[in-house]
Amino acid sequence: MGDPIVARSLDEIRFWSRIMKEHALFLSLGFTYEQQQLIDEANQFITLFERIEEKLSRFTVNSDLRQVQAFNTEVYQAAAAIWSYKRKVLGLTLRCEIRSNNYPLLVDHISREAAYFANRLKELNEGKLAPTPDDVIEENVFFLKIMADHAKFIGHLLDPSERKLVDQAREFSHDFDQLLFQAIDLDSMRPQSETKPILSQFLDQNRVSVVSLRDFKKTARELIEACRIKSNIHPLLADHTFREAERFLEIIDLFEANLNGAQS
Structure with a gap:
């Protein structure tokens, strides 16, 4: 090893x-x-x-x-x-x-x-x-803003006629802004070791939203590659944002494992 x-x-x-x-x-x-x-x-x-x-x-x-x-x-x-x-x-x-x-x-x-x-x-x-509990929040603040930005870019690079997809991107942008504000609130509270259940719940919430966004990006990537939607999104950019969502999910899992290890 x-x-x-x-x-x-x-x-x-x-x-x-x-x-x-x-x-x-x-x-x-x-x-x-x-x-x-x-x-x-x-x-x-x-x-x-x-x-x-x-x-x-x-x-x-x-x-x-x-x-x-x-x-x-x-x-x-x-x-x-x-x-x-x-x-x-x-x-x-x-x-x-x-x-x-x-x-x-x-x-x-x-x-x-x-x-x-x-x-x-x-x-x-x-x-x-291995991250400390404070690092967990800080890293989530970073990645949640990245995900919120991605939703905004997708919304702005889609053709305005793709109304349904533009609305979906706007909804994701709002959801991740809310999660980001929640993370910033939690960061200001600076949780200590006894609040690990709160951190765990926070990570679970983030995971659910990131999975939804990841799946939206995957669908968008496939539609862009097949030339089935109108946009200024380069196919590689669609794949790029998908991979970053996958990365965030891996990091959430890593943090969960570290938190559980610290609890046991």
Whole structure:
């Protein structure tokens, strides 16, 4: 059995490096023809994360911990660099120095994901594997906002004539905003160990909503791939948001297991 830090590190890099590469692609597709320099920078990040994915394939769960920690540091630098690029694009957009088809909220959204990825790698190199109860809430705040954002993007990228799907996306946006506010309330209460049942109930509620959103995204992805709905949603973007919902479900399960382990 390999080191759990190694296994978790490789899992995080496998998932998030692909996400970062796709972010660069989506940004590049959203820029206009006169924004070639920004497109070129996005393409450089696609190449960078493809190289990381190629290096990742040489590691296994039995790889040496120090080598994996060095790789984590290398990937951390790439995540920090793409975060900086995304924040630059956001600044240019908010100051109206560029106009593109990338929503400011989308650019902010993907920069939050880059910061999350970099932070996870830093934590793993510090030996932090299992979350504390406070981390459970914080991580849920992060992912609930991600899910709420996804619902908003889907609603805005669907053709206005797709009224039923637009309404469904709006309902999901409202539901996840409510869950996010609930998480923020819980975060301000800073539950201690004796409130683990509350955390467990909180995770159960989130799981039910994420499963519904995941299934909606899966249906949307299939309809988009079959050209059965009208939208500006790239098929890869539909799959991308579906995978992030799946990831959130995995993390909820991980938190539940840790909470149950701490209770026993």
